Amino acid sequence: MKAADRLLSFLGVDRERRTPPPRYRAIADGLLVTSTHTETVLEIDTATTDMLSAEDVLEHIESVARTAGAALQGAQCHLRVLWGRITGDSYIDEMMEDGPYHVGDWQRWVTDRADSIDALAMPSRYVLLHITQAARRDEAVQAVKDTATDAFGLTTYGLTERELAYRLGEAQRMARRLATDKFAARLAPAELIAWEVGRESKREIAGSPDRSGVIAGAPLAALTTGRVVPMTDHLRFYGADGTITAYGKVLPVLEFPEELPVPGAEWLRAVSSVKVLEEVDEADDGEPIFDEVDAGIEASVRFTIMPTRAARHDVSEARKSAKEQRISASKSAAGDPGEDILDAEASMSGLESSLKRSQGVRLVRMHPRFVVSAGSPEELNAKVDSLLTFYDEMGITVGDGADDQKDLWLESLPGDHVRVNDLVHITDAELLFGSLFWGGSAVGPDEGPIQHWLTGSTPGFTRFDVTRSSRERDATTVALFGLSGRGKSLAGLLMMLDQTFMGAYGTILDFKGDMTGVVNVCEEYGLPHSRTVIDENASGSLDLFGALADRDSAKEAVARQLQLLAPPNYGDIAEDATLAATTAVADTMETPSTWAAIQWLLDQDNHHDERWMRLGRALSNLAGTTLGRPVAGPRDSALGLPTDPGLWLVQMPGLTLPGMEKGQRDWDQTERLSMALMRSVITTTVAITGAQAMRSMPKTIMIPEVHNLLRVSDGASFLDTTARIGSANRTHLILDSQDVVGVASHEGLVEQLNTVYVFHLQSRAQQHAAAEVLQLPETAATYGAIGALARSSRKGVIRKGHCIMRDNTGQAAQVQWQPPTAHVLDLLDTTAPENRTGTEQPDPDEPAQDTPDTTEEAA
Structure with missing residues (x-):
């Protein structure tokens, strides 16, 4: 060290504090190049950990710590948790x-x-990890090129093509080493890095990164043409016009408690839980209405995972120092070294032994800081107070950073280095990775239409496209489970509308007759649509002989329909009699029909069995009823569903579906007719959508009350087969049911579920089955989460549309369905108008119903 350096250090001016801010030379995918060094920049996707059990979270943390600890050992790293906004x-x-x-x-x-x-x-979290590759040679700094590199389509000022390719290769190798199924690390897009760099000095920059793949052609220097004035206890950011655009403050972590439970104290993931009171509305009397909103606290943690040899040396020196203090104290007049000294010596001795035995213990040198921004000094102080209070309750002491704001802010910049060396923590790597900085809530694909938003520990919007699964040759069935009035129908109708805007074919089977509102939405937005009513005027329109092209399949399907309609006292002969009748008409008639099969039974000369004739008379009587005519009456018409893209609503008024508690033998006549009608319309619709002429067209069928179909003899097999061939003929099923237990008992169907949404369920049996189909741990915490889904902050009000989503990758998180407008919500509401006072679409500013009390019994 030079004499000047020694003198300045003696005066409290370290060399690190005197270095100039970083000078940026180039940005490419996964790379940030300054005049002194190159950094690999990785974007870390949010891992879905909110719904995991404590044991799974711990295994998740340990797995990442092992992988990242080995890959990052000895490297200078900079972890940044940033908030943007969609x-x-x-x-x-x-x-x-x-x-x-x-x-x-x-x-x-x-x-x-x-x-x-x-x-x-809604804020959107970005987790970026900067890893210093190496110091750049002066020769490379001088080898400046002003032209863009075609290979990357980005400005490479200050880099030769050869060096850029080499550095990019290093970044890709690091990304491969770090990426696991639990830690999704990938090269950060260049535009995301540019956004990260630019926002630090220009707080008026757009709130989220441009994902277009380019840096909008702006010169790199323009990203940092802002002005920041550090004050004693805060920072002031100035815009191009000289006015203050924001106030900021960087707060260092001074002290951690001796022990933090892992899991249970994810101190970096929890930064998104810091709230602040904000005026959100005004009451009728003019008084302001306040609510808790996200404080938007960001984090900057510079750290180095110490090499084993260096860690052993530091621990050994600390143990020796503690030992010397103990010996010195024992020779003093008091003769008592004190508990702190004894504990320190014992701890260092144990840690040194663990390091020598290579038990996977790693030490980290880290400098954690929190970054607060606000639009006014009052807002800044409120956020700081909330931050200090929040972490004080966790036992973590956060300082105010007075007199160090300039250095702490420069230290937080991408491409800079540690400047405030005295605010350092040397600790087990468990403290860093136990913070679960990559954890939270994430579910669904990263592209497509926005349908709902996350309500877990990391807010954000989620996306879903029901027709995407067939394009990816994946399973094509979506299931919606939950009690009536919790938002299942709303979710299904929003999916159907979205796929109609995409040019797909969609059929909604409305067994209750309460979904007419979707037709009104189609009229508002100019979508092709129709409404078909199946009643006594549609005699024979659902005759399966007319729906199924294959005659052998048709005669078996019609026989099963007649067996379903047969009175219970004919159960011993129904199978033989109905199959004989359908076979006879299929073999002898050019246009067979269900009505003709019933007439065959009525003619005793065909079979010489009086009971078969009486069965025919009973079926004939049923075929003349309002519900029976479409299924088994004379064929006067065919189901007039269009075959063009659009949304086609099929309603069946007057159905009385049996309750889940009733067995098939206990169904009354109306319930048997309703079930036959339900099965006929589903079979007919599937036959239409499966026609060769429609094979290439994406198609979606929404089937409510599907648990009833599973209770008939061939229902599960029928749905299983339909789901299995869905990917091949681009047919998607949206299944709606209150009975998760009944659906979960059919393994073949469960295996075909692509995406699952579980709304509020009350009984423990249903919650247990829901946890199974969600692939979540079957614990009290999961059951409590399902039981709390309809809970609202307003007494006596049901929260509609709140559910747990499990996507096709097995990730699960809580989401809230959100129609585009309140008018659309009102049109789609399937609740009778006089019964709507007990439900709500939650206020966007209402605090999310995130994590229920794990000890609470489900409602």
Whole structure:
């Protein structure tokens, strides 16, 4: 060290504090190049850990610690937790340019959705990991090129093509070493890095990164042309016009408690849980209404996982120091070294032994900081107070960073280095990785239409496209489970509308007759649609002889329908008699029908059995009823469903489906007729959508009350077969049921589920089955989460649309369905108007119902 350095250090001015801010030279995918060094920049996807059991979370943490600990050992790393925001404008740009919509007034649908996105003002978390590759040689700094490199399409000022390729290869190798199924690390897009760099000095920069793949052609220097003035206890950010755009503060962590439970004290993941009171509305009397909103606290942690040899040396020195203090104290007049010294010596001795035995113990040197930003000094102080209080309750002491704001802020910049060396923690790597900085809530694909938003520990919007599964040759069945009035139908109808905007074919089977509102939405947005009513005027329209092209399959299906309609006292002969009748008409008639099979039974000359004739008379009587005529009456018409893309609503008024507690032998006449009608319309619809002429068209069928279909003899086999061939003929099923137990008992069908949504369920048996289909741990915490889904902050009000989503990758998180507008919600509401006072669509500003008390019994 030079004499000047020694003198300045003696005066409290360290060399690290005197170095200039980073000078950025180039940005490419996964790379940030400064005038002194190159950094690999990785984006860490959010892992879905909110719904995991404590044991699974611990295994998750240990797995990442092993992988990352080995890959990052000795490297200088910079972890950043940043918050952006998805805006309505960015969603409009995305959907207008590359979106899947092209039918009807889809631009209005997108704009309405964008307005709801802005109203929710949902933050979006970004976790970036900077890893210093190496110091750059002066020769490389001098070898400046002003032209863009075609290979990357990005500005490479200050880099030769050869060095850029080498550095990119290093970044890719690091990404491969770190990436696991529990830690999704990938090269950060160049535009995300540019956003990260630019926002630090220009707080007026857009709230979220441009994901277009380029840096909008802006010179790199323009990203940092802002002005920041550090004050004693805060920072002031100035815009181009000289006005203050934001206030900020960087707060160091001074002290951690001796022990933090892992899992249970995820101190970095929990940064998203810091809230602050904010005025959200105004009452009728003019008084402001306050609510808790996200404080938007960010984190900057520079750390180095110490090599084993260096860790042993530091621990040995600490043990020796503690030992010397103990010996010195024992020779003093008091003769008592004190518990702190004894504990320190014992701890260092045990840690040294563990390191020598190579038991996987790793030490980390880290510098954790929290970064707070606000639009006014008052807002800044409120956020700081909330932050200090929140972490004080965790036993973590956060300092105010007074007199160090300049150095702490520079230290937090990408491409900089540790400047405030004295605020350091040397600890077990478990403290860093136990913070679960990559954990939270994440579910669903990362592209497609926005349908709902996360309500877990990491907020954000989620996406879903029901027709995407067939394009990826995946299972094509979606299941919606939950009690009536909890939002299942709303979710299904929103999925159906979205796929109609995409030009798909969709049929909604409305057994209750309460989904007419979807037709009104179609009219509002110019979507092709129709409403078909199956009643006594549609005699024979659901005759399976007319629906199924294969005559052998048809005669067996019609026989099963007649067996379902047969009175219980004919159970011993129904199978033989009905199959004989359907076979006879199928073999002898050019146009066989169910009505003809019943007439065959009525003619005793055909079979010479009086009971068969009486069965025919009973079936004939049923075929003349309102519900029986479409299934078994004379064929006067065929089901007039269109075969063009659009949304086609099929309603069957007057159905009385049997309750889940009744066995098939206990069904009355109306229930048997209702079940036969239900099965006929489903079979007919599937036959239409499975026709060769429609094979290439994406198709979706929404089937409510599907548990009833599973209770008839061939129902499960029928649905299983339909689900299995869905990917091949691009047919998607949306199944709605209150009985998870009944559906979960059919393994073949469960195996075909692509995505599952579970709404509120009350009984422990149903909650247990729901946990099974969600692939969540079957614990009191999971049951409590399912039982609390309808809970609202308003007494006596049911929260509609809140559910747990499990996607096709097995990830599960709590989400809230959100229609684009309140008007659309009102149109789609299937609750009778006089009964709507007990339900609500939650206020976007209402605190999320995240984590229920794990000791609470499900309601």
